[in-house]
Amino acid sequence: MLQVPFIRENKEFVIERLAVRNMDASQMVAEVIELDESRRQIQTELDNTLAEANAISKEIGMLFKKGEVDKANALKAKTTDLKESSKDLSEQLAAKTDALNELLYKIPNIPHESVPNGNSDADNEEVFREGAVPKLHDDALPHWELAKKYDIIDFELGNKITGAGFPVYKGKGARLQRALIQYFLDKNTDAGYTEYQLPHLVNEASGFGTGQLPDKEGQMYHVTEDNLYLIPTAEVPGTNIFRDVILNENELPIGITGYTPCFRREAGSYGAHVRGLNRLHQFDKVEIIRIEHPDNSYKALDGMIEHVKSILNELNLPYRILRLCGGDVTFASALTYDFEVFSTAQDRWLEISSVSNFETFQANRLKLRFKNSNGKKELAHTLNGSSLALPRVLAGILENYQTEKGILIPEVLIPYTGFSIID
């Protein structure tokens, strides 16, 4: 959520930058400013009314103490009007505040200056590429065929137990998945991230804090009986650790990591692109989250990119990094880099990580602040990224490491799997 004073003071800039997202924000911006102005005006009026009522109450108290009951009772009559108008004003204030907030929830973050113009993922800018695409043998298979051939992932079984998009991993498949989780967590903690085990269900306030609510609730599974949501990413419980928190400047930066399953309804997705592990309703992910001083957040973002790169280099997978264009960058993000691994047998790129700087957009909703050196409270910057999303990494390994003898295990994972080939 953008800060109102910022919008007020940078009206043209806000409109101009939001145009990168292909939106015309001029109407919304004007409305925000107008609503805020009238909100403040009503606030002042209400404050004055309450101040008067408070003063009278105090006086009545004194008069009663002195025993001047008649005078006190006379004053009581005066409060009736004040009560009525304060009630009226506070209703008006609530209405304005609600309207203002509702509008603010609809305004996305301001894209960073490096975000390119563009309408869709076709306009994303490739900024890095690494790793040779292996030459596969003639009978090379897509991962869902490999999964069946080696009996390591059972999609039909998941279908039976739950439904589409809930695969069952078994044997070496399950072990490989666990090895990856362990390996990712080790890499992250080695890089200074503190490991957390987080709840997989969150309340409304948390969903709101990171921006899934109120608009994107259709993406989450809702447990209606208890009004809780299954997490779509560890970002939600992880970032909400810091909701309503005021940090000391010297506590920054903070880096945390956590493994969680992620649940996404993915309503409206279907077809070949969602085959196999490409798109699931439940998947595993290891996430990294950083809370940063505003002066350092872009340096931190670069650091996160380097960190994810080092993992992919160790896994020796062919990948590329994209800087998302204005049309593709998510609602809350100012700048996002996507990592994609090349799926050799499918001949397409699969997104395996998304690393973003949200600047103060989430922090403003979360009320996540720190006391700066002047003792002033300032919104912190939040960042997060996957390191990494499991299923597509798994797909990439299965497809890129397949040989006629079986699927080789990347060297760095062997200590974790305890085997070097799936055959």
Added chain:
RNA sequence: GGAGAAAUGGCAGAGUGGUCGAAUGCGGCAGUCUUGAAAACUGUUGAGGGUCACACCUCCGGGGGUUCGAAUCCCUCUUUCUCCGCCA
């Protein structure tokens, strides 16, 4: 799930209708002392809105009510603790 008790500032803890945003202690910060530190002493120290700055307003788990006036009384929800039941 049943019965009872409780929820106050970073923490501990007083306050049961008026001058209480709230005693006191601890912690934090600043200063005195010290070569430096500790100790001791002095001062300072919640959040949001509003203002050029003040003033002023709001907030004592959440919501609602009674009252001229609520941390304090009433209703309700949530959470925590104790006991019972169930259970990985």
